[in-house]
Amino acid sequence: MNAAEEVARRRDGDDPGHRDLFHIPPATGGDHPEVAYFAGNSLGLPPRAAAAELAADLADWARLGVEGHLEAGRAWLPYHELLTGPVSRLVGARPSEAVVMNSLTVNLHLLMASFYRPAGARTRILIEDAAFPSDSYAVRSQARWHGLDPDAAVLRLRPRPGEDVLRTADVCAVLAAEGPTVALVLLGGVNYLTGELMDIPAITAAGQAAGAVVGWDLAHAAGNVPLALHDWNVDFAAWCSYKYLNSGPGGLAGAFVHERHLGDPALPRLEGWWSTAAATRFEMAPVSRPPATVEAWQVSNPPIFAMGPVRTSLELFDKVGMTALRARSERLTGYLAELLDEVVAARPLHVITPRDPARRGCQLSVRVSGGSAGALTRRLREEYGVIADAREPDVVRLAPVPLYSTYHDCWRAADALARAVAP
Incomplete structure (x- = not known):
């Protein structure tokens, strides 16, 4: 040695x-x-710990069948609520603002269905030029969905010549100059390619001052760096859990919506079985009655065996801090x-x-x-x-x-x- x-x-x-x-x-x-x-x-x-925890959930299925929804050791019907506290603490959210559901790009699309509302001259989406490809695909498809040319609607941020990473001042300068045309800012909290940690609060404030909605892809930030999404006034965010959160390949993702947007009847959403209030879900009514929480953005009931490893990992983050x-x-x-x-x-x-x-x-x-x-x-x-x-x-x-x-x-x-x- x-x-x-x-x-x-x-x-x-x-x-x-x-x-x-x-x-x-x-x-x-x-x-x-x-x-x-x-x-x-x-x-x-x-x-x-994940294998034993998952085995316990599987055993409940074998022992109880459908009754596991209410009688399992960790009852399936409210299972996702076990993750609400730890994931909220992880990203600096209030419990009403954060939920574990779906996969990252699905969550981004559900959130953009609400928050990307191009109108008049304000139609553009601002992203990094070195954004992860799925983010580029997602925002371009959103532009097309609204009948826009994605080459014109997507504004890509590039570092200065000869530099590898973006400067916060340059991002803010673009927002000041192009703000009247920008409907949505969607950036990576930590850039997947360069590892650069963006100044989330400063850029969020600059985007909102320019009149845009500001969302963040936190795939490389959640579990990597401290976050304070509520205090930073972020409009919305989404993240995966299979990177730094160690939930396994294709593990469930998370979503955040700031409380000032919750319960707003004017904000459109795509809805499904899990978007309605839990207390009245089994009345089987034809019209959704969504809660005034981020759970209104849930569409489907959660996959229990995918939630278990997320819960196990989040407990580690709670313990270590x-x-x-x-x-x-x-x-x-x-x-x-x-x-x-x-x-x-x-x-x-x-x-x-x-x-x-x-x-x-x-x-x-x-x-x-x-x-x-x-x-x-x-x-x-x-x-x-x-x-x-x-x-x-x-x-x-x-x-x-x-x-x-x-x-x-x-x-x-x-x-x-x-x-x-x-x-």
Whole structure:
């Protein structure tokens, strides 16, 4: 063990995290029994408690059949309410404002059906040019749904020439200049490609001052950075739970609507079985009576076996707390940044994530000049047991997740990059 590796091991002794609560995949390459896992920004690892919790829900189905709706250990009919408190605390919402339901893009469409109301000159949707593709597809399809040309209706924000990330001042300047034409702002709270943490309160205020509705895709922010959606006056938001929230592949998503919009009869919504008030649901009336909460945006009854892993994970976040996780995230990501400084200095690599910890989550994105990100991540996995995430053509994403990543993982990733990429 060399001196640098010894430093990483000592740091783990002083700042151990919660790795023991998770299953870590075995390594198929390299000299270590487990992988160094840096793809939690794509799919989080499974909490050890999830299997037993899911087995208990399955056992209730086998034991009770349909009666499980009311008699299961965690009764199915109000099951989603078990998640309301923890998910509200996670995103800084009031309990009436947050709900777990559906998948991310479905939730974005349900929310945009209410909040994207193009009229007159105000028809445009503002997004990042480097938005996750599904967000681009979603907003373009919304424009088409309203009979608009998506090439004209979607306004894309680009960094300054020669820069990799957006500046808050530039976003606000675009809103000031183009505000009368912008109906909706929909940005990623943490950009999936660069790892940049956007200034959510400042941009929300600027968008609303320009007359637009402001929504946020928090897929890479929920469970990664502290959020205060109610206090920041965000109009609406949605997020998935299978990345930093560790709910499993395709896990259920979340949605937020600020309380000032709740119960507004003038706000249109798409409705279904679960959109009506729970107290009168089984009266089977033909007209919905939606509650004055975000649950009015629910459409279908929740899938119980998909909710269990979300509940299990949210309990971990409640126990550990986002303040403690964010502090460890800054220490862990900062350590990886220091290691990468040495690696990239002599190689055709460039870290495109902001250096300021306040402007990033637990992700560092490395651009590979003249190389293939996919080929490099395959080599990292097969030869060194390091799992990173490729975004073709040239970006490798490394996410040291504070719940289960270690300083030794960070050392392994930097060492593997140094070995795999020639100076």
